[in-house]
Amino acid sequence: MLMEEVFERLREYQEILTKRVAIEHEVEDIPKALTAQEELLSRVRKSYVERREEFDGIEARVKDLRGQLAEAEAAREAAEKQMDSISTQREYEALNKEIRDATDREHQLRKDLQKEERVLAEVEELMRKDESMINLQETEIAEKSTKINLERDSKLGEIKSLRTEEDRASEGIEKEIIFKFERIIRNKQGLGIVPVKGYVCTGCYMILPAQFVNEVRSGNKIIFCPYCSRILYHQEAEEGEGDELFVDIESGSLSDLEDYAEEGEEEGEDDGFEDGDKDSSMDERDE
Ligand SMILES: [Zn+2]
Known part of the structure; x- marks a missing residue:
């Protein structure tokens, strides 16, 4: 499939x-x-x-x-x-x-x-x-x-x-994936599969590590967001916010992203970004 x-x-x-x-x-x-x-x-x-x-x-x-x-x-x-x-x-x-x-x-x-x-x-x-x-x-x-x-x-x-x-x-999809997916949907009371825009998971609005986003982009396997556990898929960024996000990250400015993260849902779990507990791959860009 x-x-x-x-x-x-x-x-x-x-x-x-x-x-x-x-x-x-x-x-x-x-x-x-x-x-x-x-x-x-x-x-x-x-x-x-x-x-x-x-x-x-x-x-x-x-x-x-x-x-x-x-x-x-x-x-x-x-x-x-x-x-x-x-x-x-x-x-x-x-x-x-x-x-x-x-x-x-x-x-x-x-x-x-x-x-x-x-x-x-x-x-x-x-x-x-x-x-x-x-x-x-x-x-x-x-x-x-x-x-x-x-x-x-x-x-x-x-x-x-x-x-x-x-x-x-769900026919033909691994049972374990379906099981996890169902649990996410029940726990989050909403979406269990969300697109990645730029480097951002649109489920929890956390910035994802670059190699992670590349894996999602390549679309070879099912990848779960490390922060909110939702299944991620790549979606071409629409004109506007997505592109800007992408460019901002590339150019090293995180200000827009921080705003974006604050607007996002606060689930109180793995909310490491605002605490400065960033993924190591993010630190390089943060300078
Ligand atoms: Zn997420």
Whole structure:
């Protein structure tokens, strides 16, 4: 296979792979769409359980108060009946006190009961709200899940067919090269094959050693940028910047190149140029 064809295939492979990586990320993000809603649902469920417990407690208290109230009423009525059959002042006073006490107890119990019943109604209302919220969320989540699963299936289908295209594009190219190339594209989230313009890698904008550029120019084998690991190919410099870069290097002026390097991406790796940690082949020209 001619190098030109290899490069062409790699560019094609890159295009397909970039599409696939993007779709893979979308697939990874799909479950996140439901996370917030599922969290909400589990919060409401927890709240419902707590309210249910509260409700049961209040209900038991209400029942107990009703029992006490019935007892107090019965005690009062019994005492009132006895009023008909008393004969002494002392008996009358004792019975009268009994009736008053029973009446007071009744009043207090009625008050307590009303209060508890009010709270019970409030808690019940909140429970009902939780219930309808739970139903709503469950329905929505079920609907969304169905939609999401369809979406996922279709994306997985796309990924599968892109893989087939990738296999076709990479056919005949060394597996190891494809493996490295794929890793670069994933890591750099972008191009894995870039042209060299003048002495500059257009992937990382680092200046490449001269013998290195010559090797790229001759196009006999696949060469990776020593700084950003992208695959390099030679491209005739267009009129303008490329020529100037080339001429500047030849004439020994690096000022334009330094500007160029600063504008380039900063990946924080092998960024030796600005630190003065130049390749030895560059030092000769740097004088
Ligand atoms: Zn590079």
